[in-house]
Amino acid sequence: MDVSERLSFFPSLYQVIEHPKVGMWLLYLTIFFLSVLVYKLGFAKKLPILKSVVIYTFLAFGCTILTFLGIFLPVAEGLVVASLILIIYKIRLHQSKKQEANEIN
Numbered sequence: 001m002d003v004s005e006r007l008s009f010f011p012s013l014y015q016v017i018e019h020p021k022v023g024m025w026l027l028y029l030t031i032f033f034l035s036v037l038v039y040k041l042g043f044a045k046k047l048p049i050l051k052s053v054v055i056y057t058f059l060a061f062g063c064t065i066l067t068f069l070g071i072f073l074p075v076a077e078g079l080v081v082a083s084l085i086l087i088i089y090k091i092r093l094h095q096s097k098k099q100e101a102n103e104i105n
């Protein structure tokens with residue numbers, strides 16, 4: 001059985017089998033960027049700078065583990081879907097608040 005057939009989309013896109021060092025770094029950066037995006041869109045509050053550093057440090061460590069799982073599991077793809085859902089939610093929330101402000105005036 002060929003291992004490259006079992007890869008999820010992003011590892012096969014980054015050619016993790018042919019170029020493992022570059023491919024794993026690209027996969028890590030993709031997962032980290034998408035995790036930060038999902039965190040910012042869904043969960044982030046205004047925090048002091050030291051608390052933010054702690055949050056992003058643990059997020060970076062967690063993304064290291066998710067990168068190894070993301071080779072064969074659709075981790076990055078799930079983060080893409082979560083970010084799209086949160087983007088749509090934020091847009092709809094902004095539109096409803098804007099509409100409510102117009103109705104009051």
